[in-house]
Amino acid sequence: MDPSKRYVEYYAKLHTDRAMRLWPAFLQKSERPDFISKRRELGMEVTRAAIEEWAQQEADMNRTFGDEMPGEAVEQTILADCDCDEAIANGAEDDEGESIFELPKDVKEMHIGRIIERIEDKTKALKEYTLCRENWLYVFSETTGLERSDLLRVQAFVDAQAGDLLFDKILVKVGCELYVLIRGEELSEITLSSRALLRLHRWARYLSLRDAKK
Numbered sequence: 001m002d003p004s005k006r007y008v009e010y011y012a013k014l015h016t017d018r019a020m021r022l023w024p025a026f027l028q029k030s031e032r033p034d035f036i037s038k039r040r041e042l043g044m045e046v047t048r049a050a051i052e053e054w055a056q057q058e059a060d061m062n063r064t065f066g067d068e069m070p071g072e073a074v075e076q077t078i079l080a081d082c083d084c085d086e087a088i089a090n091g092a093e094d095d096e097g098e099s100i101f102e103l104p105k106d107v108k109e110m111h112i113g114r115i116i117e118r119i120e121d122k123t124k125a126l127k128e129y130t131l132c133r134e135n136w137l138y139v140f141s142e143t144t145g146l147e148r149s150d151l152l153r154v155q156a157f158v159d160a161q162a163g164d165l166l167f168d169k170i171l172v173k174v175g176c177e178l179y180v181l182i183r184g185e186e187l188s189e190i191t192l193s194s195r196a197l198l199r200l201h202r203w204a205r206y207l208s209l210r211d212a213k214k
Contacts, residue, residue: 005048006208006211006212007204007205007208008046008048008140009029009034009035009046010203010204010207010208011140011200011201011204012034012044012046012138012140012171012173013027013029013034013035013044013046014200014203014204015138015173015178015192015197015200016044016136016138016171016178018192018196018200019171019178019190019192020171020190022042026042027042027044030043030130032045032128032129032130033045033129033130033132033135034046036130036132037132040130040131040132040133041132041133041134042132042133042134042135042136043129043130043131043132043134043135043136044135044136044137044138045122045126045129045135045136045137045138046137046138046140047118047121047122047137047138047139047140048118048139048140048142049111049114049115049117049118049139049140049141049142049172050114050142102145103143103145103146107143107145108145108146108150111141111142111143111145111146111150112146112150112153112154114142115139115141115154115172116154116157118139119137119139119154119157119158119167119170120157122137122167123137123161123163123165123166123167126165126166126167127165131165134168134169135167135168136167136168136169136170136171137167137169137170137171138171138173139170139171139172139173140173141172141173141174143174144174144175146174148179148187148189151172151174151179151181151187151189152187154172154179154181155181155187158170158181158182158183159183159184161183166183168182169181169182170182176191176192176194176197177189177190177191178190178191178192
């Protein structure tokens with residue numbers, strides 16, 4: 001498995017455990033979906049809303065450096081999301097939830113469109129997965145430059161979805177924020193402290209390195 005994929009999956013699981021207050025051992029590693037509970041109460045698929053050209057560059061880097069650098073580019077994105085080192089040095093516990101920089105309009109549109117594409121693609125593939133009482137999708141955005149107003153457009157797409165087989169919850173990570181999208185409900189968000197996100201990063205890195213050695 002691509003080391004960056006393994007790392008993102010574990011990070012998503014740990015992030016979801018903490019943000020959604022799940023028992024840490026509740027979701028176990030699986031395939032199709034990526035995580036599933038023992039009695040199939042919940043299944044969660046993980047995907048990256050990666051821009052294809054950037055993902056290809058990262059894959060080339062991973063082939064060069066091997067499993068000793070599991071998803072290094074993704075890791076650095078996660079660490080930069082909340083400027084963890086600076087926040088910890090300043091004694092900050094919580095972030096303000098504002099984007100660090102303003103994206104050009106065309107770049108912002110590209111990222112919003114990519115998130116919607118991944119939701120659409122994974123929803124079409126849902127019938128091929130082990131279905132559970134609840135089915136969640138975790139989407140890792142590749143930028144911190146999206147704001148709540150941008151995610152409202154993604155929420156509008158989710159609200160407009162039709163069909164019997166849809167994800168019950170869609171979790172979209174943008175920087176420090178985890179947006180929770182449920183069809184027909186108001187968009188909500190959960191913010192974790194920089195310290196918490198750094199701990200998740202370290203644990204996800206350990207788990208991905210551990211699996212690489214199996």
